[in-house]
Amino acid sequence: MNRTFVMVKPDGVARNLIGVIMTRFERKGLKLTNAKMMNIDRELAEKHYIEHVGKPFFEELIDFIMSGPVFAMVWEGQDAVKNARSLIGRTNPSEAAPGTIRADYALDVSSNIVHGSDSDESAEREITNFFGKSFEL
Numbered sequence: 670m671n672r673t674f675v676m677v678k679p680d681g682v683a684r685n686l687i688g689v690i691m692t693r694f695e696r697k698g699l700k701l702t703n704a705k706m707m708n709i710d711r712e713l714a715e716k717h718y719i720e721h722v723g724k725p726f727f728e729e730l731i732d733f734i735m736s737g738p739v740f741a742m743v744w745e746g747q748d749a750v751k752n753a754r755s756l757i758g759r760t761n762p763s764e765a766a767p768g769t770i771r772a773d774y775a776l777d778v779s780s781n782i783v784h785g786s787d788s789d790e791s792a793e794r795e796i797t798n799f800f801g802k803s804f805e806l
């Protein structure tokens with residue numbers, strides 16, 4: 670059993686896709702253990718995307734993730750990180766397999782509607798960043 674951090678990004682929230690995205694995770698069999706609507710400030714945005722500092726798209730990415738409310742979630746279940754990434758699909762929606770969230774609902778790599786942690790370590794770091802240290806297993 671493990672858990673992962675998933676976030677509907679500002680474009681997904683603006684397009685009223687929170688429900689359809691959550692339904693896909695629920696149908697897969699993952700369990701929602703925490704969720705909240707929130708705005709991301711610059712400090713949290715840069716912390717969340719620290720691995721991308723210096724890349725050509727970094728500033729655009731930070732501005733985008735701060736551009737409107739996001740819906741942050743924690744999902745729990747067997748191979749949660751891997752299963753969530755499978756449901757989400759590849760980073761570039763043009764390359765994502767049909768049936769994945771990014772393939773079905775997005776066109777552009779810079780607005781790909783949902784985030785999912787890429788490892789157990791990232792998941793724990795991101796859950797702490799968004800929900801605080803008090804939210805423990």
Ligand code: DAT
Pocket residue numbers: 726730759760778779780781783784785787
């Ligand atoms: P993922 O979100 O699939 O984990 P990532 O961690 O490599 O992908 O990148 C984080 C986000 O940054 C990604 O969801 C969208 C944006 N991004 C990545 N590569 C990009 C690129 N080449 N051009 C513009 N935005 C990009």
Ligand code: MG
Pocket residue numbers: 785787
């Ligand atoms: Mg990533």
